[in-house]
Structure formats: C-alpha cells, structure tokens
Amino acid sequence: MTGAVAWSAVLILLLTLMIARSTATAAWVPGIDSVVFVALAGAVLMGVLAILPVPWPAGLGVGLLLGPIAALNAAWSQLHANHPSDPLSLGLVGVWWIRLVHGAAPVDVPGYVVSDDASFYLFLIGLLMWITGGWMAWCVLRWRRPLLGLVPGAAAFATNLLNSANQNGYTLVILVLTLALLLWTNYTTSVANVTRARVKLTGDARWDFWESGLVAMAGLIFLAVLLPPMSTEDRTVQMESSAFSSWAQLQARLNHPVTAGGGGPGGQTGFSTEVSLRGPLTQTAATVFTYTYSSASGPRYFRGVDVTQTWNGEWRFPSSSPFSVPIVKEQQPTFAETYQKVALTNYRVNMISPPAGFSDILFYPGTLFLTDRTSIAHQSNPPLTYNLSLTAIDRLSSLVPPYSSGVYNVTSQYSIATAAELQQAGTTYPDWLLPYSSLPATGYRSAQVLDSIHKLALQIVQAAHAQNPYDKATAIETYLRENYKYTLKPSGPPPTGDRLAYFLFVSKEGYCQFFASAMGDMMRSLGIPTQLVNGFGPGIFDASSGGFKVREQDAHTWVESYFPGYGWITFEPTPDTAGGYTTINRGTVGPNTCITDTKCDPAPGDLGPSPSPGSRPSPVTGGPPVGPKAGGGGGFSLHLPDAGTLTKIIGTLLALLLMVFAVAARYLRPTSVAVVWKRTLTLAKLAGAERPPGETPLELARRLAHRFPEAAGQFRALADGFVVAAYAPPELAPSARASVLEAWSALRPLLLRRVASRLHLARA
DSSP states (O other), X not given: OHHHHHHHHHHHHHHXXXXXXXXXXXXXXXXXXXXXXXHHHHHHHHHHHHHTTOOHHHHHHHHHHHHHHHHHHHHHHHHHXXXXXXXXXXXXXXXXXXXXXXXXXXGGSTTOXXXXXXXXXXXXXXXXXXXXXXXXXXXXXXXXXXXXXXXXXXXXXXXXXXXXXXXXXXXHHHHHHHHHHHXXXXXXXXXXHHHHTTOOOOHHXXXXXXXXXXXXXXXXXXXXXXXXXXXXXXXXXXXXXXXXXXXXXXXXXXXXXXXXXXXXXXXXXXXXXXBOOOSOOBOOOOEEEEEEESOSOSOOOEEEEEEOEEETTEEEXXXXXXXXXXXXXXXXXXXXXXXXXXXXXXXXXXXXXXXXXXTTBOOEESEEEEESSEEEEXXXXXXXXXXXXXXXXXXXXXXXXXXXXXXXXXXXXXEOOXXXXXXXXXXXXXXXXXXXXXXXXXXXSOHHHHHHHHHHHHHHHHHTTOOSHHHHHHHHHHHHHHHSEEOSSXXXXXXXXXXXXXXXXXXXXXXXXXXXXXXXXXXXXXXXXXXXXXXXXXXXXXXXXXXEEEEGGGEEEEEEXXXXXXXXXXXXXXXXXXSSOOOOXXXXXXXXXXXXXXXXXXXXXXXXXXXXXXXXXXXXXXOOBSSXXXXXXXXEOOOOOOHHHHHHHHHHHHHHHHHHHHHHHHXXXXXXXXXXXXXXXXXXXXXXXXXXXXXXXXXXXXXXXXXXXXXXXXHHHHXXXXXXXXXXXXXXXXXXXXXXXHHHHHHHHHHHHHHHHHXXXXXX
C-alpha cells in the first residue's frame, strides 16, 4: 500500500495548493500569498503524523497547537511593519480578541488601524488554510474518510467562488482533483478490504472500477461546464455563459487579434482606462453587469474612470493616484464643493463579469452619493486646498470585498440644471481646475495640430454665435454629431500621422474615443475645464429580468465640462447612429426622484418600481479596447479570452478526453473468448509476430511464448482456455471464459508495450 499512500499524498498536496491559491487570488487582505505555505505545511505535517503510529488524540492535538503558530507567522510581516518595536502589543491582542469573540467589523472597533485589521484577518485566513490542509491529510491518510476531510476546504473555496470573479480555472482544477481523490481513496480502500478478506480480484474488476469512475468524472465535468448558473435574475445571461457561446467568442477573438504597438487591424470593444485612438474594433457581446434603478432621469452612463491627463497623442488615466480617501459603506463621501440643482437615483448593480484587469472598479452613473460597499476613492490630481477634501472621484474601488463582483447598491447624484441656468453659470473657476483647462504645449501633440484644433473650435463657436461655455460646448457637441460618421472600422492615417488630426480633417469617421477626444481637445483649447470619462452606456432592456443588461460592446467614452455652482455636466459628441447615444436632456426630473434641495433620505436597497419595457434604449455600440496597453508606449496588448471562456473550453476538452479514454478502455476489454482471441492475434501482429496459415492455437502459443518470453505463461493460459471454449462440449466450454479473460488482462499491457517499442524503433 506504499504506492497508494504516495498517490493519495500527491492528490492531497495538489488539492490543498489549489484551494490555498484560490484564496490568495481572492485577495482578501494584503500579504495573503503567505497562506499558501501555511496550508501546504499543515498538509505535510498532519500527513506525516497520520502515517506514523501516533494515537489520534495526540496527532490532532499537535495540529491544533501548531496551527495558530503557523497562522501567526503568516501575519507576522504585516504586524511587524505596523508595530516594529512590539508586533504583539497587548492593545492589539485585545482588539483581536474583541473582533474574534464578537465578530466585529473593522469600523466597529474604536481606534482601529486598517493595516492592523488586515493582519487580524490574515491570521484567521492562515488558520483556516492550516486546518484545510491538515484536516484533509489526516482524514484521508489515517481515517480513509475523504468526504469528511474536504469539509473545511470546500467551505473556503465556496466562499472564494461566491465572492470573487477570478475562480473559473480553480473551479475546474479543484473539481477534477476532488473527484480523483474520492475515486482513488475509494479504490484503495476497497482493495485493502478485499485483501484483508483474502479475496483475489480479477483484472476485470479493477477495470470496471476505473471505467465507471472515468465516466462519472467526465459526466460531472460536463455538467459543471455546460450548465448555466442556477439563477432566476436574467435567463439571457445564463445562456450566454454556456460553453457554446464561450467557444464562439474565443473564435472571434482569435480571428481578430490585437497587435502590440502601431495600432494595426484588430481589437475588441470593452472597458479600458485609456482613450486609445487605434484601428478597427470587433464587437464583443459578453455580459458585464445588469442593473435596475428607481427613476428614469439623468443620463445612465456608468462611470468607470475620469480620464484627465493628455500625453503622446491620447487622453490617459494616470497609473497611480496621488490622493485616495476611504469611504465607509452607506456614508456620504466628503467633497470640497457642493452643487445646486441636483437629484438622486438609486441603482442596484449585479456585476457578473468585471472587465479584465479592472475587477475592483465600482461602476455607477453621475456622482457618487453613497453605496453599500466599503470602498476607496481615487483622485487623479492632488487637492490644492479645501483641507485635502475630494474635489472628484476619478476611480472608485471596492475595498470590502476587494472586487466588484456580486450585487451592490449605489445612490447617484446627477444634475437637473436647465440649459438657461448653465448658460448663466459664468467662468469663475476654482484653482484646482487649472490642469483641466488647457492642453500641454509639448508631449501631447505637435504645435501645428494644436493650432489647427484651436482654430476649428473657434470656427464652430463663432458660426453658432456662442458666447458662454455652455453654448460653446453645445455647439462643438452638435458639430461633431452632425458632420462626422460613427464606425467601428475607421480608415487608418499614415504611420507617422496624428490620428485625431486625421479624424478631424481627413477621414471624419471613427468610434466614440475619437469623438470624445476631439471635443475634449477643442474645449480645453478654449480654456473650458473638461475631462473624458470611460465607462459603459445604458445597455439594453431585458424583459425576462425586468432590468437592463450591459455588455462589453456597451463600453463608451463621453465628455464632461465643469460649470461653477453645478459641477461636471455630461455631453455626448458621438452621433446617434451608434445607437442609443442621444443628446443629453437638461433639467429633467423623473418619477420617484429625490431632489437634494428638498428633504429626502434615499435608501440604496429601495429601488422603487422596475423600469418598464417602454423605456428601453437602443443597443449601444463601440467602446475602447479591453485591457492595458503594451509596454507603456501607446500600443495594444494581446487580448486573450477571459478566464471563464478558457476554463469552459479546457473543461469540455478534458471531459471529452476522459470519455474517449473510457471508451477505449472498454474496447480493449472484450467480454467473450472469441473476441479475446481476435484481439490477441491483432496485437501480436502489430508487435511483429503475424500468425502463419494453418497454425493451431497451441502452436501459436508456443511460438509467441518463445518470441515474447515475458508473456509466456499468459500465452499458454490463453491458448488452453481458448481450446476448451472452442472445442469442448457445450456444457464445459463456458467454464474457460474466466481464465481466458484473466489471462487477457495480464497479457494486454505486455503486448501493448511491445507494440509501442516497435513503433519507436520504426520512427528511429
């Protein structure tokens, strides 16, 4: 049984590693990668104790004593970083004890420190991983009870699976390893029981077990991969998660690869933090999130990031934010400015598949009022005054949990100022808007192109007789919508040309990034504070769920300009020919809308009536390419299929291979003496020993025994049994079947090795 124990140990270590890596991928707290070592150490230690003749109370007692020490070691780096002189101070231990006994969240403990809280949770997760590996090793190797041993690991993985979007690959691997461990443990236990009972197992009995196990494993993998999620919220999303749709999306993406640098042909619609001006895009229809809302007012453009910086011919989101502020769930963030004429709308968002590489971003329309997620607000430009208060939220990241997957509620604030009020807003801009009000003289575009863009802006506003910033913005917005064509396949400029200049003065066609960049450049050239926003359009109404579905192809870039007293106001320069990009109505208030000039207390969970089919918008198309840029020089990175797509394809192929293997195993395991004899002749021929005409079975057995001495006994037993089955009286012939099948089960692998050796020599 040494081999059985060794293989069991290998499966235990692999399964422990996958569960621990799944937990680390969920990124619950900083430094969580250390729990992988803790889990493996627990599995190794308890596995050794399980094999040794140690009384079970003593073995489990050692594990319970060493578990907290190993978990503390995992959290030590965090503790030492925050308390270098006294990592385990009595005060910190006291806070830990309060949280452990009362289950207090971080904000429930007065005077908590975020990093101390991280070390506490890192300790608990490390302890859970120790129990996961150690308990599994003990139950499998000592008690032969794998189902009991899998309980802690299953609980940990279920938590990761329900709360993280990056578990598709781990789901498949853990499923396969779990089934393999259960099958192997059941097999070795059965063999041990039979051996103790002194019963001899035939080769067929062993093959029956593995064949049934392989078929069962293939069936379960098929179910896990092909069945849609068990949910009643959105049946269309369920069907889109099938392996067939994923396979179609993979083919589309492989047929339209994105080239690194140069902006050659290719690219897919989807969210990005950059406003890239590149080549043609291919629409991708994978669902990102669904939502419902409480009122029908305000532009339902879901903000992802505010793009404020300009460099190397493109608008860009900074790689790091110089100013960040934590926001406690269901508490309003503190802004440096308050605006008049605003209203509130509640949204319920179900994030199904966050954009690749941006799994932390919380998407929401308008300006954040409050949300039920503890989050962190990032601001691209550092505040100048206002006691370091936020002037804007340029990116909102979920902090607890550290990803956007799942359902979250958000109350958004949007402007209901009328056009007349915005026209009277004036131009008294605060100092912090200076970076938003001009274009850099160097590093962005050539002086000639900047001058051409400025002259075009002046021509547009003069032709419209625009005298104030609002009328100027509206004139530029209208000019772009009426004189330029929307397309996902714009013609390309010369390799050294400025892409925006080519769009404005030559081709006059492009997708939303071109329109937004053009308006942004013209507005800033006129000294009007402007930023671009990358996010998602309103999506399409789904009658089956009563809500809206937003897909990758709904990714969008739009323009916002600042008006004193009213804040950032949305403009839509992309033509309506794109579908759904209508002009923004000013000063509209819908039903169930809470206006902040009046007394109201919106609750994020109370969304009021669902939107009716009559409010259905048209599909939104276009959007920036998915993923970060290659290198940082302005190119694209290769857009690979998402983890869910790859997992489904790999799982399907694995299940098919298992089925093929099971069918092949049955083919190689005949059930009658005549078929055994035919298979023997076939394999002997392939091994180089063809039967000459007229040779009797016994003569054949003697010749083959001489040719293949390692199988001499099996050939003789097979020939003797075949002679009895073929020539003995009918009442005696069936008695030879068992001996023939037993001889065949031993002979088959020997002949297969001979065939493989002959093929290898032939190739050489």
